[in-house]
Amino acid sequence: MSDSIKELTDLVVAFRDARDWKQFHNPKDLAISISLEAAELLEAFQWSGTDVEADTEKKVSTVREELADVIIYALLMAHDQGLDVSEIVRSKMEENGSKYPADKAYGRADKYTAYKDGVQDT
Numbered sequence: 001m002s003d004s005i006k007e008l009t010d011l012v013v014a015f016r017d018a019r020d021w022k023q024f025h026n027p028k029d030l031a032i033s034i035s036l037e038a039a040e041l042l043e044a045f046q047w048s049g050t051d052v053e054a055d056t057e058k059k060v061s062t063v064r065e066e067l068a069d070v071i072i073y074a075l076l077m078a079h080d081q082g083l084d085v086s087e088i089v090r091s092k093m094e095e096n097g098s099k100y101p102a103d104k105a106y107g108r109a110d111k112y113t114a115y116k117d118g119v120q121d122t
Contacts, residue, residue, distance in 0.1 A: 009075045030077040041066035
């Protein structure tokens, strides 16, 4: 990973602004676009059975393109909302660390409520 989040954000904002598309990028439509692109990413794995690896060249290409679209819209949303991506990701990871302590959640896929108040299913 060679580009910083700021460099990538600057790149996508410059691309958008050079086309005067900011007028179409309100929070609702950016959120919808993130969801739609995420659905297109998910579609690459639909009906793939238990083999969910992006193993074919076509699937890898689709995953790359759709994941890029999700990231681009997310960067635009964060930029337009005045959010620092590094700060919000670090904050969320700290919150997740509290919800999912490694010593309790290791190797488990339970919802965080399973770790509250010492209640654990085994």
